[in-house]
Amino acid sequence: MNVPRELRYTKEHEWIKVEGGEAVVGVTDYAQGELGDVIFVELPAPGTRVAQMKAFGTIDAVKTVSDLFAPVTGEIVAVNGALKDDPALVNRSPYKDGWMVRIRLESPAEVNALLSADDYEKSLGAHA
Amino acid sequence: MPELTLHELSVPGHRGPRLMPLDVPAQGIDRLLPADRVRKEPAALPEISEPTAMRHFVNLSTLNHHIDKAIYPLGSCTMKYNPKLNDEMARIPGFAGIHPMQPDDLVQGALAVVAELHEWLRAIMGMPGITTQPAAGAQCELTAVLMARAYHTDRGDAREEVIVPDSAHGTNPSTVHQVGYRVVQIPSGPDGCVDLAALERAISPRTAAMMLTNPNTLGIFERQVGTIARLIHDAGALLYLDGANLNAMMGLASPGAMGFDFAHINLHKTFSTPHGGGGPGGGVLCVRKELEPYLPMPVLEQDGDHYRWNVDRPRSIGRVHSYYGNFGILVRALCYMRSLGASGIGEASREAILNANYLKARLKDAYAASHEGPCMHEFVLSASRQKARGVKALDIAKRLLDFGMHAPTIYFPLIVEEALMIEPTETETKGSLDAFADAMLQIDRESAEDPDRVHAAPTRTPVRRLDEARAARKLILSWQDLEAEGAGG
Ligand SMILES: Cc1ncc(COP(=O)(O)O)c(C=O)c1O
Numbered sequence: 001m002n003v004p005r006e007l008r009y010t011k012e013h014e015w016i017k018v019e020g021g022e023a024v025v026g027v028t029d030y031a032q033g034e035l036g037d038v039i040f041v042e043l044p045a046p047g048t049r050v051a052q053m054k055a056f057g058t059i060d061a062v063k064t065v066s067d068l069f070a071p072v073t074g075e076i077v078a079v080n081g082a083l084k085d086d087p088a089l090v091n092r093s094p095y096k097d098g099w100m101v102r103i104r105l106e107s108p109a110e111v112n113a114l115l116s117a118d119d120y121e122k123s124l125g126a127h128a
Numbered sequence: 129m130p131e132l133t134l135h136e137l138s139v140p141g142h143r144g145p146r147l148m149p150l151d152v153p154a155q156g157i158d159r160l161l162p163a164d165r166v167r168k169e170p171a172a173l174p175e176i177s178e179p180t181a182m183r184h185f186v187n188l189s190t191l192n193h194h195i196d197k198a199i200y201p202l203g204s205c206t207m208k209y210n211p212k213l214n215d216e217m218a219r220i221p222g223f224a225g226i227h228p229m230q231p232d233d234l235v236q237g238a239l240a241v242v243a244e245l246h247e248w249l250r251a252i253m254g255m256p257g258i259t260t261q262p263a264a265g266a267q268c269e270l271t272a273v274l275m276a277r278a279y280h281t282d283r284g285d286a287r288e289e290v291i292v293p294d295s296a297h298g299t300n301p302s303t304v305h306q307v308g309y310r311v312v313q314i315p316s317g318p319d320g321c322v323d324l325a326a327l328e329r330a331i332s333p334r335t336a337a338m339m340l341t342n343p344n345t346l347g348i349f350e351r352q353v354g355t356i357a358r359l360i361h362d363a364g365a366l367l368y369l370d371g372a373n374l375n376a377m378m379g380l381a382s383p384g385a386m387g388f389d390f391a392h393i394n395l396h397k398t399f400s401t402p403h404g405g406g407g408p409g410g411g412v413l414c415v416r417k418e419l420e421p422y423l424p425m426p427v428l429e430q431d432g433d434h435y436r437w438n439v440d441r442p443r444s445i446g447r448v449h450s451y452y453g454n455f456g457i458l459v460r461a462l463c464y465m466r467s468l469g470a471s472g473i474g475e476a477s478r479e480a481i482l483n484a485n486y487l488k489a490r491l492k493d494a495y496a497a498s499h500e501g502p503c504m505h506e507f508v509l510s511a512s513r514q515k516a517r518g519v520k521a522l523d524i525a526k527r528l529l530d531f532g533m534h535a536p537t538i539y540f541p542l543i544v545e546e547a548l549m550i551e552p553t554e555t556e557t558k559g560s561l562d563a564f565a566d567a568m569l570q571i572d573r574e575s576a577e578d579p580d581r582v583h584a585a586p587t588r589t590p591v592r593r594l595d596e597a598r599a600a601r602k603l604i605l606s607w608q609d610l611e612a613e614g615a616g617g
Contacts, residue, residue, distance in 0.1 A: 036522075036597075037597030038597075039597060039601050040601075062597055062601075063539040063599060064539060064542060065520075087601065088597070
């Protein structure tokens with residue numbers, strides 16, 4: 001299972017990559033494997049404000065529908081439009097082409113509270 | 129493609145029975161219908177002879193799995209055998225030939241059937257108010273939560289939230305959303321039941337209701353139901369029973385006595401009316417006395433030995449289904465109850481519990497049970513051990529099809545990893561239960577010795593493993609969609 005070192009994680013299986021004042025968010029390789037084939041990703045419109053650890057969208061897979069949780073508070077500045085036509089990008093490339101939203105950080109300190117790659121892997125120990 | 133569609137079978141000029149020559153003067157269509165109602169082009173109906181149509185439907189029926197063919201242990205669905213006597217009774221011309229617009233005076237027999245069904249169900253549920261309008265369980269949920277809102281509104285008491293355990297069926301939270309309330313989800317305790325401390329934290333003056341499944345979706349009876357009812361009522365809220373699992377307690381325990389204010393019944397599960405492709409469904413909602421004024425209208429009333437529909441119900445939430453619900457289903461359910469008799473109904477639940485416990489005992493060494501100890505009418509296994517060998521619940525489900533058996537419910541309830549939810553029902557013999565257990569044990573061995581075999585399954589079904597993701601992403605739901613897709617199969 002792939003858990004890139006340079007990313008931060010939530011225990012709800014989102015990853016976040018901070019780039020300057022913004023952050024890219026997606027779901028982890030483990031999450032996509034557990035969900036199985038992704039059928040649809042519902043994301044908010046750019047301009048929407050999201051709050052840390054509140055649901056901001058849903059991900060539909062064959063097995064189940066799950067909420068997506070915002071790792072940080074801020075405004076959505078972009079969403080990955082490619083997921084509309086090809087939601088399977090989440091399965092094929094969870095950390096790159098399958099990204100979901102870009103958030104403008106409101107309080108960068110929130111990032112420090114997120115899990116490191118090691119901690120995330122440890123939290124998976126219980127499941128995997 | 130195992131069977132072509134009727135449109136693909138169509139041959140221009142082929143016909144079913146030929147009509148007799150007219151023995152009255154012909155009337156032009158333009159004299160019978162207004163011009164704007166007449167088709168400009170003929171309808172694209174398939175042209176097919178009677179034998180071709182007959183073979184088409186018989187062939188389709190052999191491709192399908194159904195309870196008349198083999199065990200169907202789909203958890204939470206109560207796929208019991210549907211006695212054919214039920215269908216025979218529903219086909220009596222006096223029932224089958226009536227029209228719902230006939231005045232009450234001309235359908236007294238049919239209304240007497242509905243009234244008798246009400247009596248049986250009131251006795252089983254221990255609640256006085258009843259409606260048979262909803263088409264299924266999910267619509268009962270919607271009806272009840274709308275009634276709960278009307279009840280609170282009448283009291284000038286705006287409430288906002290409905291409490292739902294994390295083991296609930298998806299229809300519970302979606303119902304809550306649909307009505308405009310907010311879902312407050314509470315976690316289950318380690319015993320699989322409602323965590324009372326979490327419930328107490330979730331209850332507030334905003335709580336409109338709680339929806340509880342009992343026995344719950346893990347097949348465990350919520351022993352604390354009396355305490356739960358007290359906590360909910362102390363907060364001025366209402367308690368709803370999702371009665372999907374009534375087959376574990378019909379005639380044995382009364383939801384009214386447990387303190388429920390609403391309870392639903394899925395006639396198509398508990399009372400042996402067809403479902404799983406054979407529907408339509410039948411939902412019955414029972415309510416406590418104080419909630420009766422909010423029931424959907426019309427309400428059946430009896431005046432001596434005369435029955436009538438009362439539409440003068442100013443506090444009713446309105447209609448939720450046309451006419452009396454699915455009447456033919458009501459006839460079947462009553463026939464089932466009459467055939468079993470009062471004592472037979474309790475016995476059926478006892479045997480459903482016995483069958484589930486027998487299967488659980490046979491499978492618990494090979495598959496991890498979600499919870500130790502005896503279950504009610506169903507139980508949940510986890511394929512976690514098999515998954516460690518690379519075989520998931522989905523693979524096991526597919527492999528079972530090769531044995532000519534329907535798979536259990538998988539990946540529900542959501543709180544059990546790789547869930548396999550098994551409900552054999554009382555209508556399976558010991559031989560049939562053993563055959564199912566043997567198949568499950570063989571699949572467990574295969575997961576260790578020959579996992580590829582399980583991954584390749586099914587290999588003996590009319591179609592192999594379907595691409596479920598593509599099917600969901602690209603919905604083709606009619607022959608027009610199929611033609612537009614140009615796939616043709
Ligand atoms: C626990 C539970 N609740 C509610 C429902 C909804 O019932 P229906 O399918 O009759 O709408 C189901 C159906 O499977 C169920 O299993």
